[in-house]
Amino acid sequence: MGLGSEAGKNKRHRDRETGTLGKLVSLLDFVALADGPMRFTDILSLSDQPRGSLHRQLSHLVEEGLLEVDRDGRYRIGLRLLTLASRSWARNEFRAIAEPHLHRLQEVTGETVHLGVLRGAEVIYLDKVEGQQSVRMYSQVGNASPAYCTGVGKAALSALDDAELAERISGLEYRPYTEHTLRSASELLSDISQIRARGYAFDLEEHENGICCVAAPIRSDDGHMLAGVSVTGPAYRVTQQRLQTWAPGVVVAADSIMMDMRNRMGPKR
Known part of the structure; x- marks a missing residue:
């Protein structure tokens, strides 16, 4: 599975403002730009965040309907984000x-x-x-x-x-x-x-x-x-x-x- 990990793309993510909102948007970008659903470890390898912090942020995004997580623990874009895009x-x-x-x-x-x-x-x-x-x-x-x-x-x-x-x-x-x-x-x-x-x-x-x-x-x-x-x-x-x-x-x-x-x-x- 392609993870959208080209050097230029990663640099844009890592150069982004490190505030909470910037981190959340980066996570949405990782999932949205991937070729398919992403596992936690896939996102962890791209995010440069501690495991505990990343887990909390992903949980918040799931609670808000911006991401969904399937029974295998893979993340994909949530219906709420699709509605906003629509x-x-x-x-x-x-x-x-x-x-x-x-x-x-x-x-x-x-x-x-x-x-x-x-x-x-x-x-x-x-x-x-x-x-x-x-x-x-x-x-x-x-x-x-x-x-x-x-x-x-x-x-x-x-x-x-x-x-x-x-x-x-x-x-x-x-x-x-x-x-x-x-x-x-x-x-x-x-x-x-x-x-x-x-x-x-x-x-x-x-x-x-x-x-x-x-x-x-x-x-x-x-x-x-x-x-x-x-x-x-x-x-x-x-x-x-x-x-x-x-x-x-x-x-x-x-x-x-x-x-x-x-x-x-x-x-x-």
């Missing part, structure tokens, strides 16, 4: 699925289009298609923004059931980014009730002064991915009336992304 892959695939719909929406409106995914009570921007007359704004791919005061975030929150919504927003500090920012849970819940009724959300200078948007929710069939797509522009050019005009197209884009997700990422038969 989620990461799904987000990358999700961005590729959404991309043509984002560009189409940008061509129709001429304004900046965002794609964001909900993480806890924040929205993470996965993609951004600049408008024909781009305006400087906070959003950048990879940035996080509070969900309660962004169009994409509120749209994604609206797709949650009441119990999960309450859990996600419990304990939130409603920082007033602008004079238009929602200031309490009651205000947010009232807004989300309206979003659910009409199918789309507005951000009317709630996160950034002078920036407005309209957004629609995206939800995977299994509920593991909650996201939103929006059209954003400067308030002096993008009035609420114009946002209202664009809203049906934003909803169509969100629905089209969901349909493509179902076709490409759904269960294979």
